Amino acid sequence: MKTKVVAALAATMAVGATCAFAANPFVDVPSDSWAYKSVVELADAGIIQGVDGQYFQGNRNITRYEAAEMVAKAMAHMDKASVEQRALINKLADEYADELNNLGVRVSALENRVGNVKLTGDARIRYRYQSEGDKFKDANGNEKVVNNKRTNDNSWDYRVRIRANAQVNDRTKVTYGITTGVRSFADNGPASSENNVTTDLANVDYNFGGNNWDLLVGRYEYDMGNGHGYGFLYGDTFDGAQLQYHNDKFAATAGYGKFKESLMAGDKDYDGVKTGYGELDGFFGGGRVAGSAVGVYYNDYTVAGGSHRTAKDEFSFDDSWGAYASVNFGKWNALANYEKYNSTDSKDNDPEVWVGRLTYGAANFATPKSWDAWVEYLNADDGFADDDGTFMGSTYSWRDDSLLNNVKSWGVGVDYTFAKNAQFQVMQSFATSAKKGDADPGEETRAQFVFVF
Template sequence: MKKTKILAALAATMAVGATCAFAANPFADVPADSWAYKSVVTLANSGILQGVDGTHFQGNRNITRYEAAEITAKAMAHADRANAQQRAIINKLAHEFAGELNNLGVRVANLEDQVGTVKFSGTFKVDYNHKAASTRDYDVANYKGIKDDIKNNTHDHAMQPADWQSGETVSADKEQKYSNEGTYGEVKKNAGEYIETAKKAAVTGDASYSYTAQLTATAKVSKNVKANIGFKYKGTFNDAAGADKAYAHVNVANVQAKVADRVSVLAGRHTLTLGQGYIYDNVVDGVEAQVAADKVSVQAGYAKLKAKDFTDYKVGYVQARAAVSDVAGIGAYYGHVVVPNEPKDASTQVYGAFVQANVGKQVQALASYEKFRAYDSTAKQARDNSVARYGKVTYGKADFATPKSWDVWVDYLNADSFAFSVETGGVNGGTWREGDLADNIISWGIGADYIFAKNAKVQFKQSFASKLKYEPHAAVKTKVGEQTKVQLEFLF
């Protein structure tokens, strides 16, 4: 590599020091009429170039990558005096010689701390998801409601057909089931035939291919202030009209400022994850204070939820995490939810706790508890007291920075029927189950993660032994359709 080649990259715009109009030329082999004279003298007097023996530059001599890295390291030390164009050149050189700089003890990541720099990061995910249809059997012979309907000339207890969670909804027209004039035997026969017809007409499952792209830019505004802006784009592959349904939105737009030692404030749009994310793991607009000590971190804030159908909800929250030892950590959160048009005597809270532990060198365990509570102070009783319990055990560690690393895991979800719905982006945001596997469910799952290249991961997830926690009616028996998910994820 010619010395003049790297010099051109730096010196063409890198006037980091004072003008060299009256500066002394330290090199005997750089005449005043050389095209590189001004740049060489400027960089030499700035301490970036030292020459070969202190008196000769030897611009036509090939230099090693190690020598080029030394020049780049000195330029990095002066980057705070460079403009945006000059910093871009330094960044490019720093990444080119990252390995050599590391050997010199210079961290390329330090460039991110320079005022005016912009760092881009993002993810791209491709998903295959199959959710089998849930089927429901009706115990017609023991369904006494039919006999009562005929006797009372009413349809108040008429059976409802299955709500197919992963596809079309079967018609619930009661008049197609039976008439009030029929005998009980005829009613039972007609009801059975109707149910069998509905089963055959229903879909058997739902397979989809989708993709999600996320790009975030972080700018260093000043020594203690960073600005973040991010966009997410999501669409489907297998739908002919999928391109029309794809959408993009701004999911990050905030400013983060360090206001004291270990204390910072975040204001604007960001992702709020309460606990392990079962009840809420989605976008909000709000303000948050963050305190980070050696082993404890605390977040407190107030935000307006941005998940679909919850845009008028607000929450004030506080959550904390702590390392209780080298191998274990705990956390807890509490949130007061402001529900639109909620009566004055009603109160809604969410709260939860979790514990994580390393069980040996290769095994990690997680257990969490989260609750949604709506309380009527007038009646002095809870209108909703839903609980979700989640556990996961992982063997191995899939690290994006380590190709060929992997892990396997098994998890367990036991969740009541929640007021927040997964269809609106609320409950189960932080876990992978969907549809009727989201709540009112007891479900097991297995999975594996494999890093097939640096910053590239493939995941496999499969639910099994799933069943409803509460059946909608004693005469109904539901067989829950299981979920299969495969995902490719790339970081950049």
Template sequence: MKKKLVASLAAAMVLGVAGTSFAATNPFTDVPAKHWSYDAVTKLASAGIVDGYGDGTFKGDKTISRYEMAQIVAKAMAHSDKATAEQKASIDKLSVEFAEELEGLNVRVTKLEKNSSTIKVSGEARLRYEDYSNKYADHDSSYKLRTRIHLDGTINDNWSYYGRLQAVNNLKGEGDTNVTMDNAFVKGQIAGATATIGRFDYFLNNGLMIDSTLNGVNFEFGNVLKANAFYGKDNNKDVWGNSKKVMTDYLEVTGLGLSYAASKATTLNGGYYQFKDNNDSGYLTNATSDDSLKVWEAGFKTQFTPNWSLSGSYGESDADTEDTAYYAEIGYKGADKKKVGSYGAWVNYRNLEANAAPKTTFDGAYTSRGQLKNGAKGYEVGFNYTPVLNTVLRVKYANLKPTADTAPTEKQDFYQAQVEFFF
């Protein structure tokens, strides 16, 4: 694109940013007053948004590079406090397009976000298909689209807000979920710790024992040794094998998660958690006759070469039976939504007994009608790939069989394919 055309387009988008009080004198010998781009070039030059060369020329017929365009965007960003809402939106789009070049210029795009709006909006959509070899009325194949809208707000230099709207559309025509605010919390500093207050995801360590949402508070502190102390009520009802339709109350949760950076490549982790039924509703009777269940775990993750990683975890609950869980996984590279052509693969083996974990991160974790009481053990293989920018494909397969002696002996083949879009 020629420089004079770029200058004209830039002027149309950001002309009001620097105002019109600058004297529109001719700064370049090769831009005559009668030229169609004269007004745009002179006003932007006066505002300091475009530059010429040392010989006093603009060289408007020269093709502009992305780096030069990034310089124009950077200067427009510097004047964004004077821009209109429409102009700020244009500058925002340009800052995203030239983000890498702006980083090279040491320009923080987040600076623009702070100036242009107190809320940053982003989103993602996940199209997922799942199927099982053993089909039942309550455990059949599914085809769903999950949409999430992320809201990031700056309150002040120490506190921020995050909200997440979520909706799931059943593409088999069997009904949709309502739009919910499944995350909503404030985050900031209190007495040297980072406090999170509200409704937030709590995903501990590698997700073997806990991957759920908590209504409560979390305090994170430490550097090399990091700790997360949390308290609240689990926002999900399908924990410890309960049904969302039957369970009418939420379990109280207290816990402490630990993470230790043993080296640049290796992280050790652990945790201790308690789940309690305060109303004696019988929601824990699948696992114990008590009104509470305690869980502990320990694990690690290491990047033993630039491309290969190894992770593993072991956990137990104090349930009466079927109380242990463990897994080990080896991974190769990994798809990055910002790097077209990037990919990864993994294989793991897991043994998740029926009463070990309240809510695990593993998809297709349990066999025979998908019931927690049967447990599951077996292997999983998967692959992910980034075909185009901000789009990630993933496929996985798991071969599982029950762990409980009272469960059916049938094996379960679990299939999952999904594509995620980020915007």
């Protein structure tokens, strides 16, 4: 790259240079040169130093390392830059990220620089098939099947999500996201407003107290289990506020808000479910993100302005609690998760769920040819679905509705990163049986391509 090209770009970044009478430090830059003013301002700001402190050598090719040094110095003046200048600095910082890392400007610093707006997202193409379950007769004598068997017409679907992450300052981040939702390839077009692109993320995240405290307000993704458990009942869009204290050993979380997806969002005859929740987590052997973890969590539910409903086709839980343990040992991870839901009408209707999963390896989107394999067991009481068999929540689980309620079932799966940011995932249930009644649901096969960007 020519120095004069970098100088032309850097001229817009000389945000710390305001003195019009700064002395020219380079003997080879005459006062009548087209680049004279920019070079003097850049030198005065400390962004360029020239060669041996005396010569600019404007026609010399410079290395990427030298260009990265200029970008690093421009980043130091980021707080004085305009919106346009910040955008250019961010673009150059992304281009020279590796060199900046070598200079000691770590990736975390790049991601948190003021004015940074980063677009990310993912796309999923999915195939699902469920064999026909056992037949039974309902109360009116009509013959039914415990699950809606998927045909070739509705087995294939897709979803695309885009996220914009804006770093406002060193403590505040704004996130906005949109999603297509799950769209069947059999659809010729949007059949209803539910098939339109919707906002699934819109929140402000504020860190304070030495970055140990975190306040999240707006529309975010709420996971019962805080990302470490199985995510049985819910892991989706949620409108609320959450306060968390955390360090490498411990986290305490409290929040309140309203579920925005599934029957819990009010798809039946009520206005939707709200919850106040709390969670305590402990971390060991690797910290809060990559280490082992144990935790307990509690939810207190209210429906339609504070009341609880008891009808079968409506949400009828008063509260729930759960506990999990996720333990790493070598390349293995063992997860155990238990949840109990207390109904409003009778203790006899308090369903429980047990989940266990054993995983070997780790399929990392950033690491081609990385993979993992897992086996899981799920035991869920009757009570998590309405009379039509529709699951109440919007779960993290890969299973269809009929394999999440009144069921004991095993599952296996493999995840393989076949290229950077591209992964193939396959899952299969087996030995599935109903806990009550004689009708067993059919087995589910699921395969999907997931791309992140």
